[in-house]
Amino acid sequence: MKISFDPFGQDKNFELSSLLQDIPNGQLFVLTDSHTSECCLPILADSIGEIPYHLLTIAAGEQSKNLASVQLVWDFLLKHHATRDTVLINLGGGMITDLGGFAAATYMRGIRFVNIPTTLLAMVDASSGGKTGVDYQGIKNAIGTFTQPLATLLYPAYLHTLPSAELLSGYAEMLKHGLIADANHWHDLLAWDPQQQDITTLAPLITDSLAIKKRITLADPHETGIRKVLNFGHTIGHAIEAAYIQQGLQPYHGYCVLWGMVGEVYLSVVHAGCPREILTQLTHLMLEYYGKPQCNCRQREQLIEYMLHDKKNKATTALQPNINFTLLKQIGQPIIDQQLPLSAIHEALEYLFSL
Ligand SMILES: NC(=O)c1ccc[n+]([C@@H]2O[C@H](COP(=O)([O-])OP(=O)(O)OC[C@H]3O[C@@H](n4cnc5c(N)ncnc54)[C@H](O)[C@@H]3O)[C@@H](O)[C@H]2O)c1
Ligand SMILES: [Zn+2]
Structure with a gap:
């Protein structure tokens, strides 16, 4: 990761590898949507290296930002025995960082999550600031929390595949x-x-x-x-x-x-x-x-x-x-x-x- 950003304002140089060092075996999870799993996951997988991870992919689009998808994430975490030591990487645009952030903030009263935004909008806006959430009953972001990610990692190279x-x-x-x-x-x-x-x-x-x-x-x-x-x-x-x-x-x-x-x-x-x-x-x-x-x-x-x-x-x-x-x-x-x-x-x- 070339450019990184520490949400707690300490300006430490956050690198993905250092973030992943203390994660127990089997406790790394990655959430993508159906586009970012194609366009962005190969780049991320390169950075993750040998560490094994569980991958969950949700259909792309705002219509997936709902409680049913949150349930998919919770079920996936449970099925793979995610504990309080788990780290969830949200690899995607604002839909994924909002949804994954909310699922992480509420699973077992909160597990750590890292946002890796892959749209420009998510890089400059959605992936930082601590707002997580989903749409509900036709109301945008009606259900959500204020929860800070462990880190937001910026890597502008993801933008090469983003539609103009x-x-x-x-x-x-x-x-x-x-x-x-x-x-x-x-x-x-x-x-x-x-x-x-x-x-x-x-x-x-x-x-x-x-x-x-x-x-x-x-x-x-x-x-x-x-x-x-x-x-x-x-x-x-x-x-x-x-x-x-x-x-x-x-x-x-x-x-x-x-x-x-x-x-x-x-x-x-x-x-x-x-x-x-x-x-x-x-x-x-x-x-x-x-x-x-x-x-x-x-x-x-x-x-x-x-x-x-x-x-x-x-x-x-x-x-x-x-x-x-x-x-x-x-x-x-x-x-x-x-x-x-x-x-x-x-x-x-x-x-x-x-x-
Ligand atoms: N939490 C906040 O503070 C905050 C702030 C602003 C917006 N938001 C939320 O963010 C969402 C919108 O975010 P968005 O515009 O990133 O939408 P999005 O996540 O739906 O992404 C837009 C499209 O781009 C695709 N995509 C993502 N990265 C790609 C890449 N690198 N290459 C190719 N395709 C890629 C996605 O699959 C999707 O089809 C809304 O739900 C909005 O409510 C949240
Ligand atoms: Zn806006």
Whole structure:
């Protein structure tokens, strides 16, 4: 593993081999999905070397992130006599790191797990920060825990097989990290060419992006305050995602976040004094690489309805609609818990959909 990351902030150089040294025989487990078992397991197997491990593979896709799959993991661990000394390696995108993290956090009151993210989105976002969980009754991440992995190991070479739309999806979350935290990161990302998708030049930006997420989540592990800055773009983004899903479509999360950020940078320009230039840059990037949202989300009322029911809001009543936004005063200067009149949100949606 070339780049590694210690979630406890000690900057020790975590290497897979040193992590695996103290695992008793037969207690190493690896969880993959049906794509990562093909594309990524050979690389991991190379690093694991001679140590024997039990492999469980789950069908790829968000539809597998449910309690039935958690049960598959628990059953597999039980069948192979996993003990409290077991280490589970989650090798995959956010679906696998969320699911495997949750299964590990709950099996025998918690066993150790190592996340090895294989999508860009999981590298810069899903695999760190301690959130684990599954979807339940149609609600995303409805069941879960805050549990830190033993380590998150980054190895950008896994990205060579990742479909380009998935790469763009993760790149959108990196842009978010730049906007909320660091103008240098934002400019470095704008200088990287999404058309070429060169992984070597992307690799240092992945570490920068992850460092931003790490800094924010360590400051607020249970999302009671400052961590809400990570929701930038997600109020409108989640509403668009929900509208797609309602139409039976499975959108890329990062695309929805990018569209959401365009709407929320618009709101930031009008209501928080954010420089218009940022809106111009982001809009240009969207039109060039992501296109416009294609759902029936032109029905603005429906999008607003989704936003009103976002779980990040405090109590919402008919008399007092409450939609919570993180806005930007400037790059690196986010402001949380901003509530805006519905007319302002309609205006932002109008901007987004009339592009
Ligand atoms: N825990 C958190 O803080 C957090 C944060 C953001 C997102 N998430 C969760 O992450 C999930 C989305 O993550 P994702 O975008 O990584 O989705 P994903 O795990 O479903 O992966 C996307 C697709 O890429 C495939 N894939 C993965 N790595 C590959 C590789 N190297 N080569 C080829 N194909 C590969 C997967 O099999 C899948 O088909 C959602 O469930 C979301 O809720 C969690
Ligand atoms: Zn996101």
